[in-house]
């Protein structure tokens with residue numbers, strides 16, 4: 312973890328930007344692996360599946376962690392997700408907005424929401440189109456139980472991570488427009504193990520890193536409980 316934090320800091324300093332937040336992506340990792348990073352001071356963890364996250368949370372005795380949903384959210388899982396997570400980074404359609412808002416607990420602070428953007432316009436990929444961001448943002452901002460924190464993207468795979476720089480730049484432009492309208496929108500979530508330094512150079516305020524922190528995921532190990 313120290314190495315990743317160091318690289319993040321270097322990339323930010325070289326680009327003249329503030330250090331981004333590190334989200335540790337713990338999908339398919341055991342609760343014990345999460346506990347280890349938590350003991351080392353890591354606070355924010357990202358999970359792709361609602362059920363897997365719930366199971367892990369129940370197995371952990373580590374209060375004060377912050378849980379982010381970074382996988383596609385099915386409508387029938389929205390109510391559970393609204394209470395089990397602190398952040399939902401994958402809001403990509405209007406239908407989810409009232410479902411999340413209605414289910415967020417009255418005893419909980421408002422749910423932090425990022426709008427996921429399909430920035431490369433990939434067919435069959437989740438995320439809204441860039442031109443849909445303003446309407447979605449307005450819908451989220453109108454809900455007192457939700458707080459619009461910004462944008463998230465997963466650029467198209469490219470054998471050369473440098474190829475994703477354009478997508479990161481496009482995201483930054485969209486994010487700046489959003490932030491100028493919504494002061495609470497302070498988070499641009501982009502960059503993973505292969506490309507987080509590039510994402511930071513282009514303005515990411517949060518990177519989502521799994522492999523570089525936990526090691527390679529065993530392919531379909533069965534550890535991940537699918538929704």
Ligand SMILES: *Cc1c(COP(=O)(O)O)cnc(C)c1O
Nearest residue numbers: 336381503504505519520521522
């Ligand atoms: C798995 C995943 C990550 C982390 O990927 P690594 O390459 O292991 O760092 C980040 N974001 C999302 C949405 C993911 O599904």
